[in-house]
Amino acid sequence: MVALVVVVTFVVLVLSVLVAGLLRSHADILRSLHELGVGVGDPASTDGAQPSHERTPRLPTWSTSQTDLLTAHTVAGVTPSGDARAVAMTNHDGFTLLGFLSSGCTTCSDFWEALQSPDTLGLSDDTRVVIVTKGPDRETPNEVAALSTGRVPVVMSTEAWLDYQVPGSPFFVLVDGGTGVSVGQGVAAHVGQLLDLIRRAEYDRRPRDRRRPWTSSGRNGPGREADADEVLTMAGIHPGDPSLYPQSLHDVFPFGGGATAPVAGANGAHPDRAE
Amino acid sequence: MATIRAHGIVARLPDGFEGRIFVRSSVMGRTYPVGQFATFPIPDDIGDFGSGAVHLMGPDDIFASLFQYGPESLGTALFSRQGRPTAFTSADFSPVRLRRGIPGQSGTQWFFTEAGRPFSFYAVLGSHPRRDALVPGVNALVSSLAIATAESTTQDAPPQWN
Numbered sequence: 001m002v003a004l005v006v007v008v009t010f011v012v013l014v015l016s017v018l019v020a021g022l023l024r025s026h027a028d029i030l031r032s033l034h035e036l037g038v039g040v041g042d043p044a045s046t047d048g049a050q051p052s053h054e055r056t057p058r059l060p061t062w063s064t065s066q067t068d069l070l071t072a073h074t075v076a077g078v079t080p081s082g083d084a085r086a087v088a089m090t091n092h093d094g095f096t097l098l099g100f101l102s103s104g105c106t107t108c109s110d111f112w113e114a115l116q117s118p119d120t121l122g123l124s125d126d127t128r129v130v131i132v133t134k135g136p137d138r139e140t141p142n143e144v145a146a147l148s149t150g151r152v153p154v155v156m157s158t159e160a161w162l163d164y165q166v167p168g169s170p171f172f173v174l175v176d177g178g179t180g181v182s183v184g185q186g187v188a189a190h191v192g193q194l195l196d197l198i199r200r201a202e203y204d205r206r207p208r209d210r211r212r213p214w215t216s217s218g219r220n221g222p223g224r225e226a227d228a229d230e231v232l233t234m235a236g237i238h239p240g241d242p243s244l245y246p247q248s249l250h251d252v253f254p255f256g257g258g259a260t261a262p263v264a265g266a267n268g269a270h271p272d273r274a275e
Numbered sequence: 276m277a278t279i280r281a282h283g284i285v286a287r288l289p290d291g292f293e294g295r296i297f298v299r300s301s302v303m304g305r306t307y308p309v310g311q312f313a314t315f316p317i318p319d320d321i322g323d324f325g326s327g328a329v330h331l332m333g334p335d336d337i338f339a340s341l342f343q344y345g346p347e348s349l350g351t352a353l354f355s356r357q358g359r360p361t362a363f364t365s366a367d368f369s370p371v372r373l374r375r376g377i378p379g380q381s382g383t384q385w386f387f388t389e390a391g392r393p394f395s396f397y398a399v400l401g402s403h404p405r406r407d408a409l410v411p412g413v414n415a416l417v418s419s420l421a422i423a424t425a426e427s428t429t430q431d432a433p434p435q436w437n
Contacts, residue, residue: 074293076277083297084281091291091314128316153319 070164070182072096072175075132077157080145085155087130090180094126097198100161101131102169103143111170114191116149121195124202134158174201200226282308283392283423284341289415292337293317310341312416324374324397332380334402337412341396341420348393356387359396359420363413365406373399381406390424 072089075098079085089096099115101108114121118129131148133139135158148154160166164173164185172194174184184201188194237243243251278287281296288294294312309323315336321327325338332338348354360367363383373382374397381403386395396417400409 074277074288076279076288078279078281079295079297081297082281083295084279084284084286085295085297086277086279086286086288086293087316088277088288088291088293088314091293092316150319 070173070185072177072180072182073160073163075130075155075157075160075163077132077135077155077160078141080141080148080154080156082141085153087153087155089175090177092126092128093178094124094128095183095198095202096128096130096175096177097123098160098164098173098175099129099131100164100166100169100171100173101133103133103139103147105169108170110191111194112147116151118152121191123195123198127198127202130155132157132160134161174198203227283390283425284308284310285421285423286310286312286416287419287421288312289412289419291412292416299323305345307343307345309343310420311339312341313338314412325399326375329375329377329380329399332399332401334379334405335409336401337398337409337416339396339398339413339416341394344393344395346393346425349388349391351393353386354388354393356385358389359387359394359417359422360385361414361417363398363410363417365410368398368400368403368406368410370403379403390422392422392425394422 074086074088076086077084087096097115099111101111101115112131115129115131118127121129123129129152131152131154133144133154133156135156138158139156141156144154144156164171164182166173171187172185173182174197175181176183184197188197232238276287276290277293278285279294279296280286282298284296286294286296291314292312293314293316294310295317296308296310298308299306311317311321311323311325311328313328313332313336315328315331315333315338318328318331323342324340329338344354367383368381369383370376370378370381372384373380374384379402381400382398384395384397386393388394398413400406400413402409
């Protein structure tokens with residue numbers, strides 16, 4: 001009898017330890033989910049603090065959702081030399097890229113250089129580049145002048161930053177002059193990323209019957225992949241189509257009357273095959 | 276409606292217009308303010324009266340230049356008109372009044388004195404046959420301008436080393 005009591009007591013203790021461990025693990029999981037921004041409530045605090053997902057740094061993004069699009073305002077202000085300048089957004093059919101930059105922002109330095117050499121960026125001829133800094137009340141005109149080459153308009157206008165709801169620099173807004181609204185806005189980590197976003201916007205705006213895959217250099221990555229997908233879809237070739245996975249030369253050259261030897265790497269070993 | 280102001284000139288730009296008011300840097304002597312306004316993108320490096328820009332105009336476009344002359348022009352017969360013209364008519368525009376004759380375009384130029392400053396106002400229409408539709412745009416632009424008296428609106432040439 002005594003032995004039975006001892007065994008039962010031991011079992012109860014072991015089960016208690018297991019239950020305590022499970023509860024602690026569950027709490028850790030809930031805390032982790034909450035830190036990822038998908039939790040409900042905060043088990044560690046009751047002060048209604050700001051959710052952690054709102055405290056995380058903003059990542060490079062480019063928004064094209066309709067709810068984020070703004071009516072394009074004329075950018076009006078002064079130049080670093082004290083002249084007045086107003087740049088309208090809707091007086092031509094092309095795009096206008098507004099680069100909201102600062103003189104003291106280290107991340108902006110590459111953009112200052114690149115945006116003032118639009119010929120080397122490979123943008124379409126009807127895409128206009130305008131650099132916008134805050135007004136002389138927030139920026140030193142001499143510092144802005146030192147960064148300006150005079151090749152693209154540089155307008156100092158705090159009002160424009162407010163109009164376009166710019167959260168900080170560098171920030172970019174792409175305006176479609178034909179519709180008078182911004183078609184994309186956000187931040188980019190580097191010039192290449194910005195250019196890819198612009199080219200995609202330019203491509204998306206073309207009439208579908210005028211769209212062609214990029215043949216110029218510099219078109220790589222997701223943009224090129226999207227182009228290829230679109231052309232294939234227009235040709236009736238959808239994901240999983242057997243023609244994407246040739247098993248023999250006859251599959252590749254059906255009218256060539258050639259051999260029927262297996263394609264190198266076939267049978268699931270093709271290097272480009274995506275499963 | 277955007278407003279720009281510099282060098283004693285204020286422009287409340289009508290919709291569709293952009294513009295700039297600037298003083299060119301000069302190696303010697305004085306330079307005076309120039310206002311340029313257009314319904315199309317104004318290139319940065321163009322002449323005071325639109326050379327380098329007017330060939331970019333479409334048939335529905337307008338280009339205008341407000342150019343201030345030096346004080347030696349005050350009191351001369353050319354600038355005897357007091358105040359800018361405010362209500363242009365289609366008859367004021369003619370292809371022969373263009374400083375640079377581009378076929379199809381039409382222009383007008385007026386000299387006047389306002390606020391003690393001698394100016395010329397030069398406007399180009401992208402299409403002479405469409406001047407009836409375009410002249411109201413010029414009038415809207417002209418009426419949006421305000422000119423302050425001549426005080427500290429000129430720029431001395433910066434000192435130069437020999």
